[in-house]
Amino acid sequence: MKTLDNLKLIQGGMGIGVSLGNLAGAVMREDCMGVISFAQPGYKQPDFWTNTLEANKRQFSIEVSRAREISENKGLLGVNIMVAGNDYQKYVNCAVENKVDAIISGAGLPLDLPKFVPSSILIAPIVSSQRAFDLIVKVWQKRYQRTPDFVIVEGPKAGGHLGFDLKQLKEKSTQSLADIVQEVKQSIMKLNVKIPLFAAGGIMTHQDVLDIQAHGADGVQVATRFIVTQECDAHENFKQAILNAKQEDILFVKSPSGFPGRGLRSKFVDAMMTRDHNLSIKRCVDCLKACNPQDTIYCITQALINSVSGYVNQGLVFAGERAFELTQMSSVKEVIDDLLNR
Ligand SMILES: Cc1cc2nc3c(=O)[nH]c(=O)nc-3n(C[C@H](O)[C@H](O)[C@H](O)COP(=O)(O)O)c2cc1C
Incomplete structure (x- = not known):
């Protein structure tokens, strides 16, 4: 199993087709975790609309190979699989067969994820509250004697689907990312297990990284910034x-x-x-x-x-709250060097 030691940055999974092998591989090459989205990666396959599951699994394997080839054996390869999707378990099995380093699951509570994943592969939930984190840990410990290998805490500024009430989002009355990070960190400390915490949603600068680390995050998950890179898989x-x-x-x-x-x-x-x-x-x-x-x-x-x-x-272009701040295309290396100030 690859370790998470010194991992500071995860590129957030972006479906459909925004984070595939090209983007994930480029992020891995920078010694970070690149994440392929398992939301309909087979959309370009000719049989996608008639044979969806097979088209997605076939394309996923191609994207895994591409990411590994680009990565020059550096970094970690993650896959993002949404609980809200049908065939969730089949996609998890496929990710296991492809021997990814980590499986990350949100858009619902991945209560049964450990059942399908050997301990050689890292597993992580995406949560937007301490309550969700506590529940997942309780169930994983009780049913599977396993705890998360790491956790993504996603706040209200993220792009894509959000784990908050729409009314509260509009009124800006949800908890802030920093507050949720602090609370989840407290839960982790009580468990007395090492669970690195990655904070997501509106992380755009190195100062944002430092600020959220000051609230207890071990690292960050960033998505929107990676859309405007040459390596991003979107049109x-x-x-x-x-x-x-x-x-x-x-x-x-x-x-x-x-x-x-x-x-x-x-x-x-x-x-x-x-x-x-x-x-x-x-x-x-x-x-x-x-x-x-x-x-x-x-x-x-x-x-x-x-x-x-x-x-x-x-169509629909998912984007984080701060996407308007982005004004130029960059390379993946430039984005990561900027975020981590290296
Ligand atoms: C275009 C786009 C697609 C996304 N798709 C997914 C997805 O398929 N599954 C998921 O868990 N999160 C998805 N997200 C959320 C990101 O992985 C990430 O956690 C979040 O956007 C972080 O905030 P940031 O974009 O401000 O960096 C998506 C975000 C964007 C912008």
């Missing part, structure tokens, strides 16, 4: 949409997952937010446990595939 139009975004373009969006999301305003998002029903869903890959294609407001798989393929106005 250039997706990256450009982030660079063009102004503060008022970053908003909360509804999601068929049941969680609120944060992304960029687009023609699609404007139309979707003013409707409560979408009759135009023609095909479905049954991706989310919570989604009913008969009455869902839109197909999130199609919306995310559109944007990552370059059709940003017909």
Whole structure:
């Protein structure tokens, strides 16, 4: 098993297709953890819409090989698998078969993750509260005699799906990232087990890293900054949409997952937010446990595939609260050197 000693930075998993082998490998080469998203990585495979599970597993293996090749044997390879997705267990099994270094799971409570993963692979939940962390630890210890190898604490400024109540997010009355980090750190200290804590959501500068470390984080997980890198796997139009975004373009969006999301305003998002029903869903890959294609407001798989393929106005671009601060493209090395001040 690879160790987490001295690991300071994890690149957050970004689906659909935003963090695949290219981005993850480039992050690994900088001695950090690169993360491939297992949210529909097979979207470019010809049989994706008819044979989704196999297309995703096939492409995932290709992305793992690519990341390893680029990494020059440095860093760690993680995979992000969302609990909210159907076929969760099958994707976890596939990640295990591909011998990734770490499996990270959020968008729900990964209560049974240890059941499917040997101790040679690191496992970590993504939590947005001390309560969720405590519950996961209790269940993992009781059922599987295992504790998390590390934990991601995701605060309200993150991009993608958020583990907070939409009303509280809008009123800005959620707990801050620093508060949640402190509370989870207290829980870890009571356990008397070493569980490195990585803080996520709105980490944009080296000062942000220092500030959150002062509250007890061992390192950070960063996503949005990595979108505007040459190595990011998304289409250039997706990256450009982030660079063009102004503060008022970053908003909360509804999601068929049941969680609120944060992304960029687009023609699609404007139309979707003013409707409560979408009759135009023609095909479905049954991706989310919570989604009913008969009455869902839109197909999130199609919306995310559109944007990552370059059709940003017909799709959804997930982004963190501070995405508007990004004004130039960089390399992965430049982003990491800047964040870690090296
Ligand atoms: C484009 C995009 C896609 C994301 N997709 C996922 C995902 O598939 N699964 C997940 O757990 N988190 C996802 N996230 C959340 C990130 O992994 C990360 O924790 C969060 O965005 C950190 O905040 P930051 O973007 O401000 O750095 C996504 C974020 C973005 C911006």
